[in-house]
Ligand code: FES
């Protein structure tokens with residue numbers, strides 16, 4: 028099959044690749060570009076382990092074609108920290124023991140970031156619904172919700188300081 | 191949340207909520223799981239699977255696939271000679287990895303392919319022509335015992351019993367006939383539970399590489415890399431020492447990653463292709479061909495005196511083992527009445543074969559189903575006696591000195607304290623509204639010890655590498671580092687825990703039965719104590735005094751006796767720095783079969799609301815009370831309680847394998863096999879009790895499994911209280927609840 032040439036931006040870096048027209052963005056990220064922080068739990072859009080943002084929009088990378096990334100901007104878990112400085116969500120996931128096995132964590136972090144980018148003061152219910160596309164089998168979600176609440180608080184504080 | 195009433199020892203770092211050492215890698219995407227490893231020249235391995243529930247494999251023609259450009263190897267059972275030497279369990283594993291003369295369930299592997307990429311491998315699968323002769327099948331546990339049921343495994347059929355009935359495990363004591371004759375009230379009911387999957391989010395995945403010289407390496411997501419090594423080597427005729435198995439980070443297991451599935455095939459493909467082969471299961475393959483738990487059908491009978499004394503209890507539960515025999519019924523039988531002190535009791539666990547995938551352990555395997563039946567029956571008994579269900583449980587509760595139904599006499603155990611904590615919990619007094627109900631249930635799990643070894647090496651700067659052979663699925667590295675730091679008297683940050691591969695440690699049993707922190711914790715304590723002996727010797731050398739005059743306290747060697755007053759203490763770091771001059775590297779090693787695993791009990795409270803229009807159940811509030819023995823890292827103990835409860839909630843309300851008339855699985859995807867998501871659950875409250883296990887230096891009991899046992903019964907009781915109609919089948923899905931309501935009003 029003829030490959031498709033794609034020019035895109037991933038985690039702020041310019042990236043070029045050639046992929047088969049039917050290859051998913053998930054496979055491109057993991058297999059061609061070595062971004063294995065993006066996880067595959069199902070390949071059918073049901074678990075959210077492959078969550079990334081595409082032009083700021085939360086998507087399942089397994090449901091997007093690699094070819095669709097042309098000219099767009101992608102953020103994966105690898106792009107969340109600012110150098111050595113973790114994003115408050117990453118920090119609070121560790122502090123709150125919001126991960127056990129951790130396979131779902133990259134997806135939750137990206138989904139939670141998409142939520143907090145829109146709404147810095149979500150209610151518990153809003154958090155639970157915003158994360159309903161992500162499966163975690165280990166934690167029962169309680170500590171994940173607490174971590175997101177704690178990170179939201181941190182971010183609100185940061186914003187206040189900036190102002 | 192710790193209840194000091196039961197806590198004995200004083201600890202410095204154990205019991206604190208430190209950051210886990212693997213946290214950073216896991217929040218940045220750096221951690222490498224089963225599918226995240228690659229090797230130069232690696233091929234993609236894929237499996238061809240049977241579309242039939244039961245079929246004779248008459249012929250496999252792979253010639254076209256083999257000729258396809260880019261295909262490097264094709265494997266069928268013809269490439270896997272039987273090297274099991276009459277070991278029937280191992281033969282089962284071989285046959286489960288790849289069908290031999292018959293395909294035994296929908297999804298049973300029949301051929302494997304290795305090719306240069308996924309597209310080519312997929313094409314090759316389509317080119318393999320398998321000629322099947324369909325055979326009659328059976329997928330229901332009760333139907334499998336009908337006289338005319340097809341026999342799943344003729345080699346297990348014996349004269350005098352049904353061909354699908356493998357064996358029965360019987361436990362208990364006393365005389366149940368006499369007991370029931372004394373009873374004033376008897377409740378006898380039948381129940382069913384659906385088959386569920388462990389549902390780990392990470393599919394099975396491995397990278398296998400075998401060289402022409404007979405050595406091999408396997409990178410794999412597993413709960414037991416030593417068992418995987420032993421099994422793969424035996425099945426493929428390799429020397430155990432020549433196969434190095436490394437456990438990747440593991441994305442959940444819950445028992446499902448205790449057995450080999452496609453790993454021997456990946457190694458066989460690599461050997462044939464002479465290239466590394468990576469295999470990753472799809473989610474559909476995970477559902478169809480790996481690790482679900484048993485479906486069950488059971489009859490429970492319990493009798494009591496008017497004053498609430500339970501005088502007799504009988505349980506018989508049929509466990510659907512899939513196409514290969516397991517010990518699931520036997521385990522279930524042992525757990526049935528473990529929470530109670532009943533003079534006359536008998537529990538029978540029956541192992542039955544069906545045309546479904548080979549069952550694997552699932553968190554406290556076999557206990558949740560039995561507890562659903564027993565705990566539902568106890569609530570109905572309380573109703574008939576006109577007594578409070580928690581008081582009825584407390585009146586008959588097992589205590590220290592009670593004879594357990596499966597043989598031992600209990601030491602100090604936690605069931606009574608958990609029930610008391612439930613009785614006294616504010617949750618029990620919260621108001622309930624319309625269509626709402628509350629339920630309570632108890633659960634028991636054994637926990638196990640097993641073969642374990644740990645290696646503790648002190649570096650020249652005094653930091654410590656702890657190497658263990660049990661895997662870390664949810665924070666164990668942090669807990670074990672806490673234990674090593676506690677023993678040595680140093681900072682948690684100075685200890686780094688690693689999971690050793692199979693070439694770096696002796697055999698370690700699989701991490702199952704909640705044994706990881708218990709047994710590796712024990713090995714770590716003793717390894718640290720041995721290292722302390724060495725540290726004291728070295729300090730004595732440095733001081734040139736007899737070792738008897740050296741003690742170890744707070745991370746330092748102290749010289750005792752007036753004549754040594756002038757010697758100031760030497761820290762671990764001081765001694766480590768000089769190790770090169772005092773006898774070389776300092777280490778402690780311990781290997782043992784860890785005995786004395788502490789049994790664990792839990793009691794749960796749940797409030798539900800049932801919508802009578804749709805039959806949908808919402809969990810309003812959930813409280814877990816469990817005995818941990820000693821919570822080494824309370825965050826991860828709470829996490830285990832919460833995760834187990836959440837799995838139990840899914841099992842109780844939604845999750846089940848649905849097979850069609852054709853014997854094929856109809857819901858092998860997360861969309862149709864619906865596990866709880868964040869918006870389905872409330873915050874799950876936890877209360878850790880600490881009743882020390884006398885057989886462990888720190889009092890540790892396993893904590894990971896017990897809390898999946900009570901939810902089915904607790905939710906069954908809550909739903910029944912909410913709608914006024916008893917539920918006898920799990921999952922209590924909306925259609926089942928609506929049907930129960932309809933039947934009751936008819
Ligand atoms: S892998 Fe994309 S949603 Fe599961």
Ligand code: FES
Nearest residue numbers: 127128163164165
């Ligand atoms: S931490 Fe294991 S799936 Fe979420």
